[in-house]
Amino acid sequence: MHATNHPTEPLYITWVENEQSRQARWCAENNTSPPKRVMTSGDTLSADAAYRLVSQGTSLLWRGDFQNARQLLQALARRIDKKQDGGKKKHGQDHAASPLDAFNRHRLRQSQRTDLLNRLLIELDADAGIALRRAPDVREACLAALAMPGEPFVLSLRSLQGIIGAYEWRKKGVAVPGLAQPIHVHYGVYSPNRGEYLDLLAQAPLPTTELAFDIGTGSGVIAAMLAQRGVRRIIATDMDERALACARENMDLLGFSHIVQTQKADLFPEGRSPLIVCNPPWLPARPTTPIEHAIYDPGSRMLLGYLDGLASHLEPVGEGWLIMSDLAEHLGLRSPDFLPRAIAAAGLRVIDKLETRPRHPKAMDASDPLHAARSAETTALWRLAAGGRQIAFVDNVAAHPY
Structure with a gap:
């Protein structure tokens, strides 16, 4: 499920250039305010000086060569990472830290790093052209995103x-086993790059092929897989x-538009279904960008909303499928x-629980700050x-009433 907020009034960034005051529309995906201290800079600015600023x-x-700006951003990232790694060594973290402390520190470092890197700016004209040397043509990418x-x-x-990058991935698509065409993500x-949960979705026995609800569809990958498995109508x-x-x-693109109906709704559509599937964000923390709403679920709002509303939207012999990681635990x-x-509090019972282990690279990376979890x-x-x-x-664990 995604939630995106947009400001009601446009924001503008101002700066002084050639002794004249200038302004342009400010574009920030997470709706942050425009920076108040802005200076123009170019190819003569060293990475050390840029890092200090x-x-x-x-x-x-940036007013210099576009490719030099890319190199400067990489140099800034190296300096930020070196500073943060030095801080970890100085304080001896994260060996004695609890998993929760490690997570909070990791999120804080990510936020600080992002904030610093986002201070290197580019101006585009009304048609998304960039008036810099060696600048790429980004018009189609901007039109697709903004x-x-x-x-x-x-x-x-x-x-x-x-x-x-998102535009290139959108054109290429993400291959999903069992689907004839890739999923193209806007x-x-x-x-859908965590393939293990899709494996579970493909393995679970369907209680029906008549109707299913896909709650928080995102890219539509779950709806597509259900349609591929023979479900004849999906909302x-x-x-x-x-x-x-x-x-x-x-x-x-997949030929399922006659099967899958999309609907704007906060969780459930009207009516009941014999199968209701939901893959909510897995971590109960605060997102800082719109895309993070697919990862972080403050107060477990979507998870609890799904569970609490499931019984009233299920057919009498229906099933609700909840896809969740235990990383939060x-x-x-x-x-x-x-x-x-x-x-239990939602008046539900567990029929079965299918499990798998993650296969993504971070799960195998011992240097990752969250590797233990x-x-x-x-x-x-x-x-x-x-x-x-x-x-x-299931799995030989005794039943527990609550």
Whole structure:
């Protein structure tokens, strides 16, 4: 599920150039305010000098060679990482830190790093052209990602690189086993790159092929897999217009548009279904960018909303499939009994629980600051039914009433 907020009034960034005051539309995906201290800079600026300036709160509007700006951004990243790594060694972290402390420190370092790197800025004209030497043509990428303001605008070089990268991935697509065509992911929509949960979705026995709800569809990959498995009618919901547009495009490309209906809704559509699937964000923490709404679920709002509303939207013999990782439990963000208690409190029972281990590179990377939690992580598909307040644990674990 995605939630994207947009400011009601346009924001503008101002700076002085050639002794004249100038301004342009400010473009920031997370709706941050425009920087107040801006200076123009170019190819004669050294990486050390740039690092000092951004560390002191100055944003740099680039007027030199575009490729040199890319190299400067890489040099800034190396200096920031070196500074942060030096701080870790100085304080002896994260050996004695709890998983929760390690997570909070990791998030803080990520936020600080992003803030500093976002201080290298690029100006684009009203048509998304860049008047710099060796600048690429980014018009199509910007048109695909942004609501074009119709006037010159400024954004961070790092954001622009994200837009370019997302556009290339959108064209290429993400291969999903079992689907005839790749899933093409729009900018700002989460990519289905964690294949293990899709494996569970392909393995779980279908209770019906008549109708299914896909709650928080995102790219539409779950709806597509259900359609591929023979479900004849699917209603896919999301709150984010980008996600809905992305899902519709993928259904068209896969030939499932006559099966999958997209609908803007906060969780459930009207009515009942014999199968309701949800893959909510897995971590109960605060997102800092729109794309992070697919990863972080503050207060477990979407998870609890799905569980609490499931019984009233299921057909009497229907199933709700909840796809969740237990990474939050290993990080100390949720207690181990949180999910079983929430399932029981919602008047649901567990029919079965399919589990798998992650295969993504970070789970194998011992240098990752969250490696201890990631290496213990499992991903599960919980098959839930309405009725009863008893959790029937599987895998030879005794049932526990709550």
